[in-house]
């Protein structure tokens with residue numbers, strides 16, 4: 575008799591990552607011969623910059639195919655420390671930097687480090703959907719706090735005060751944020767740091783979209799609070815999503831515990847990817863990456879102004895990342911259906927608000943401008959035909 579499958583109860587609390595589902599359906603339609611404009615993906619359309627690819631090839635040729643240290647190869651931790659010095663004027667001991675399998679690996683490590691079963695962290699809603707699932711995995715909880723345009727779709731000290739309860743151990747925010755592209759300024763970061771510190775909690779700031787700020791300062795929380803935990807990645811500005819490499823910066827006292835977790839969970843990151851990433855900081859690579867950032871800025875300017883002309887509302891200025899979080903209430907009252915119609919009938923893949931939480935999710939969609947300008951123009955032309 576076949577065994578009846580039986581899975582742990584936590585699975586019923588872990589929702590699918592809808593961006594991936596949109597992508598899967600879009601691919602199916604393409605296989606049927608449809609032309610789809612992709613405005614759904616949360617990754618740069620550019621392939622990894624050539625100097626990094628060359629360094630990756632060299633790493634393979636040099637036999638860098640074995641396990642490496644659980645906290646990352648020392649050269650990369652040192653390179654990241656120099657990055658904090660050159661980009662932010664911050665002195666960060668390489669020993670406080672741990673290389674991780676993407677920001678995802680860092681989120682998992684910090685959830686395991688900081689949450690006891692039943693304890694929770696405050697998270698803005700809308701926000702990056704996987705955060706609460708990492709917390710659920712370690713039997714903790716992400717407490718979604720509805721945020722609105724008034725606080726820049728971010729947590730602030732008032733919201734922290736209002737929602738902090740017995741069992742809350744910290745707050746996790748992202749700047750620039752997914753899905754809004756909103757950036758926290760120094761004052762906002764200081765307010766959050768003080769609010770969390772007053773309650774003896776932990777502040778985690780996901781800085782994965784740093785490097786992709788358009789004409790605004792994107793301060794690191796480490797400039798304000800050296801006890802904060804920072805998550806970052808080679809995925810976005812550095813354009814290395816598929817290499818699965820990120821990092822975190824932690825207070826020195828936490829590092830041995832994090833290393834213990836990393837040894838058990840991952841043994842090591844991809845060794846060749848780490849050697850490839852050493853080339854990410856070279857001036858010739860930075861030139862390519864900065865050009866790409868400028869291209870994102872041009873796309874943002876164009877798409878934002880066209881969406882506003884069409885009648886979308888964009889309450890949060892998308893100052894960074896590669897997203898625009900747009901209110902669709904002028905056209906529909908169910909963003910999931912709106913996205914489905916856009917994909918199935920008009921060949922435009924965008925992401926429904928429901929992917930980022932529950933707070934007014936049916937009013938919003940996320941546009942990712944991670945495709946060429948000609949394709950963005952095509953999407954605007956198609957939307958103009960149906961919406962204008």
Ligand SMILES: Cc1ncc(COP(=O)(O)O)c(C=O)c1O
Pocket residue numbers: 616675676677678679702748751752780782806807808809815819820
């Ligand atoms: C805010 C945020 N954090 C973390 C991640 C995970 O990124 P990765 O694991 O590729 O570094 C993403 C990916 O889209 C993200 O948007």
